[in-house]
Amino acid sequence: MSVLRFNLVQEAFSHKAVPADIPAKKVSDYYGIHVFHRETMSKYLPGNIYNQLLKDIDSGKALNITMANHLAKAMKIWAMELGVTHYTHWFHPLTDGTAEKHDALIQLEESGRVIEAFNGSLLIQQEPDASSFPSGGIRNTFEARGYSAWDPSSPAFVVDDTLCIPTIFISYTGEALDYKTPLIKAISAVGKAAAETCRFFYPEVKKVNSNLGWEQEFFLVDEALWSARPDLMMCGRTLMGHEAAKNQQLDDHYFGTIPKRVVEFMKELEYEAYKLGIPLKTRHNEVAPNQFELAPIYEETNLAVDHNLLLMDIMNKVAPKHHFKVLLHEKPFDGVNGSGKHCNWSLSTDAGLNVFSPGKTAEGKLMFTVFLVNTLMAVHKHNALLKASVASAGNARRLGLNEAPPAIVSVFLGSQLSDILDKMAESTAEEAIQIDPRGVLRLDVGQIPELMLDNTDRNRTSPFAFTGNRFEFRALGSSANCASAMIVLNTAVAGQLMDFNAALNAKMAAGESKEKAVFSILRQYIRESKPIRFEGNGYSDEWKAEAAKRGLDCENSVPLQYDAYLRPSSIALFEQTEVLNSKELYARNEVKWETYTKKVQIEARVLGDLALNHINPVAIRYQSSLLDNLYKLKSLFSAEEYEELAQAKLQKVRIIEQYTDEIQQLVESMVDARKVANKIEDDREKAIAYHDTVEPFLDEIRQYIDKLELMVDNELWPLPKYRELLFIK
Ligand code: ADP
Numbered sequence: 001m002s003v004l005r006f007n008l009v010q011e012a013f014s015h016k017a018v019p020a021d022i023p024a025k026k027v028s029d030y031y032g033i034h035v036f037h038r039e040t041m042s043k044y045l046p047g048n049i050y051n052q053l054l055k056d057i058d059s060g061k062a063l064n065i066t067m068a069n070h071l072a073k074a075m076k077i078w079a080m081e082l083g084v085t086h087y088t089h090w091f092h093p094l095t096d097g098t099a100e101k102h103d104a105l106i107q108l109e110e111s112g113r114v115i116e117a118f119n120g121s122l123l124i125q126q127e128p129d130a131s132s133f134p135s136g137g138i139r140n141t142f143e144a145r146g147y148s149a150w151d152p153s154s155p156a157f158v159v160d161d162t163l164c165i166p167t168i169f170i171s172y173t174g175e176a177l178d179y180k181t182p183l184i185k186a187i188s189a190v191g192k193a194a195a196e197t198c199r200f201f202y203p204e205v206k207k208v209n210s211n212l213g214w215e216q217e218f219f220l221v222d223e224a225l226w227s228a229r230p231d232l233m234m235c236g237r238t239l240m241g242h243e244a245a246k247n248q249q250l251d252d253h254y255f256g257t258i259p260k261r262v263v264e265f266m267k268e269l270e271y272e273a274y275k276l277g278i279p280l281k282t283r284h285n286e287v288a289p290n291q292f293e294l295a296p297i298y299e300e301t302n303l304a305v306d307h308n309l310l311l312m313d314i315m316n317k318v319a320p321k322h323h324f325k326v327l328l329h330e331k332p333f334d335g336v337n338g339s340g341k342h343c344n345w346s347l348s349t350d351a352g353l354n355v356f357s358p359g360k361t362a363e364g365k366l367m368f369t370v371f372l373v374n375t376l377m378a379v380h381k382h383n384a385l386l387k388a389s390v391a392s393a394g395n396a397r398r399l400g401l402n403e404a405p406p407a408i409v410s411v412f413l414g415s416q417l418s419d420i421l422d423k424m425a426e427s428t429a430e431e432a433i434q435i436d437p438r439g440v441l442r443l444d445v446g447q448i449p450e451l452m453l454d455n456t457d458r459n460r461t462s463p464f465a466f467t468g469n470r471f472e473f474r475a476l477g478s479s480a481n482c483a484s485a486m487i488v489l490n491t492a493v494a495g496q497l498m499d500f501n502a503a504l505n506a507k508m509a510a511g512e513s514k515e516k517a518v519f520s521i522l523r524q525y526i527r528e529s530k531p532i533r534f535e536g537n538g539y540s541d542e543w544k545a546e547a548a549k550r551g552l553d554c555e556n557s558v559p560l561q562y563d564a565y566l567r568p569s570s571i572a573l574f575e576q577t578e579v580l581n582s583k584e585l586y587a588r589n590e591v592k593w594e595t596y597t598k599k600v601q602i603e604a605r606v607l608g609d610l611a612l613n614h615i616n617p618v619a620i621r622y623q624s625s626l627l628d629n630l631y632k633l634k635s636l637f638s639a640e641e642y643e644e645l646a647q648a649k650l651q652k653v654r655i656i657e658q659y660t661d662e663i664q665q666l667v668e669s670m671v672d673a674r675k676v677a678n679k680i681e682d683d684r685e686k687a688i689a690y691h692d693t694v695e696p697f698l699d700e701i702r703q704y705i706d707k708l709e710l711m712v713d714n715e716l717w718p719l720p721k722y723r724e725l726l727f728i729k
């Protein structure tokens with residue numbers, strides 16, 4: 001092992017578990033103490049103001065300045081008690097992660113004295129000098145006037161010495177430059193449409209919430225080893241590295257105990273998360289070595305998205321205390337599973353009724369069927385769009401690899417529900433829906449059971465599975481903002497429910513009974529959306545052929561997947577639901593294409609550098625030592641003996657020559673391809689060029705490097721190997 005690598009591994013092994021720094025208290029004693037939630041608000045605000053404020057927030061009304069001033073004053077007092085000195089508008093730009101610009105709470109008085117100040121206008125609005133955030137050309141640099149505005153539906157919180165105010169981020173002309181703005185609109189659209197749907201069955205329903213429970217997968221590596229891998233540091237994934245002899249084939253990690261050092265990291269992470277009101281519930285090992293998962297109790301979608309972003313942030317902050325680096329990339333290592341972020345999604349009424357739970361009554365079961373079938377329709381109509389919502393350069397390395405859902409969106413219902421729907425589609429209204437002499441509704445076709453628990457999770461290969469009382473969208477990448485998928489899913493279902501509500505109202509206005517009208521609409525929907533239902537093995541080649549025949553989107557190129565956002569049906573959907581307009585959709589796609597290009601560009605640069613400056617020189621040094629040895633053999637042995645002795649080594653010398661030469665040439669060709677692509681002005685065309693002509697080099701070059709890794713003297717190899725990165729505890 002090279003001296004450097006030896007030292008690094010020694011250092012990594014010397015990192016012992018550091019006890020998590022947590023006070024000896026019950027979780028309930030510190031849960032949410034860093035959140036300005038309602039209970040805190042009620043303590044710091046006069047009663048009448050507090051009541052008015054709740055009314056305004058719940059009705060989605062904009063805050064007036066007097067109200068905002070009261071709130072800001074209360075927030076300042078509360079935050080300063082926690083040692084806060086700064087505040088920031090915390091928003092979700094179109095890059096991964098979050099953005100914040102910290103301003104001190106101080107204000108200079110005329111006398112030269114400094115006081116702590118924070119007022120309503122600072123709370124409501126800020127103009128971050130944010131010209132460098134991606135905007136897809138909506139906001140040119142010279143008119144860099146984007147502004148952030150408070151989102152009262154998610155509470156302010158404190159991280160370290162800073163009061164963070166969750167905000168939306170929009171251009172001066174009102175276009176969304178972030179994820180939160182369209183997310184809030186999508187949630188509102190689906191809430192409105194779904195409440196209307198619910199009222200056909202339960203007239204008292206006022207409000208429907210969208211719920212999200214994410215499951216965050218990630219890898220941990222020792223920071224000493226991480227710092228010796230420029231690819232991990234700059235790209236978040238290894239661009240080279242031969243598989244370790246042992247990786248996940250024994251399935252021993254998934255059920256194994258969590259290593260002590262990791263447990264201490266998790267405990268501290270949970271402590272920080274609990275203070276911020278993130279309700280983490282489960283932690284466990286994942287399939288690959290050093291891979292883990294955290295999942296919270298589900299929450300209202302906007303809050304759940306904030307909490308996921310916040311968690312990713314604190315993961316990165318807590319990890320170094322335990323000498324770890326967190327890898328959120330979708331595919332940090334070849335040959336072992338990648339990381340995703342399952343999104344468990346449901347809708348529930350203000351009375352707490354989950355529309356995806358069939359319940360006891362026939363009325364409830366009929367409503368359940370309505371929501372189920374409308375979701376099928378939404379996913380069917382917009383399957384390409386849903387796929388585009390999870391598409392990224394990183395996720396493309398995971399999807400479709402027999403470890404993650406295929407890159408084709410389909411829905412798994414389980415045979416029980418699937419049979420019920422099929423029967424319904426074939427039967428008459430009289431067979432399906434009966435009203436008994438007392439006027440009570442009965443659903444006769446395929447009895448829908450009260451609970452579907454046996455139905456859960458049977459098919460891990462499905463990207464969109466019904467799991468008993470919710471849908472689980474499993475295609476999102478681990479580093480992504482859940483909002484991307486949640487915007488599309490909630491919008492698609494909102495649009496679909498709007499259509500359903502209109503169709504049902506029209507039929508009822510024409511004199512049809514509600515039950516019959518519902519049934520005839522559903523029957524048509526079940527038939528129409530049939531191609532999206534797939535119960536079989538999503539990994540099989542037959543499915544790919546079958547899906548194409550069914551007309552499902554099978555596009556594999558990420559830049560082309562993004563086209564789905566600009567289909568007429570997608571633009572119509574986003575405009576019908578008022579979530580995004582076409583100008584915003586075009587601008588956001590530019591950002592997506594640009595981000596894709598940049599990711600591949602950076603990987604290509606890093607790989608080129610590593611290949612030519614780290615790998616080839618070492619391989620050539622090893623080759624020289626072989627040649628040196630051959631010369632010595634030649635001088636000692638007879639020509640005949642030498643002939644025999646030298647065979648294997650000569651062959652090795654030739655192979656190294658060939659591989660290093662291939663690497664040199666491939667890197668040169670990759671640079672040429674990049675130069676050609678860089679000249680392209682159009683973002684879409686450029687991304688396509690990067691996908692088609694640059695990216696293929698990454699895997700090709702790596703193949704030769706990985707072969708060299710097996711040949712070259714271990715002592716010379718400059719980079720920590722997979723067996724070191726993946727098995728350090
Ligand atoms: P599994 O690990 O088998 O997928 P879990 O029971 O751990 O299932 O749940 C995974 C996630 O689903 C958790 O975040 C959980 O809170 C969430 N979840 C459970 N019920 C619902 C629901 N009705 N709506 C949305 N998310 C839900």
Ligand code: MG
Pocket residue numbers: 215342472
């Ligand atoms: Mg799950």
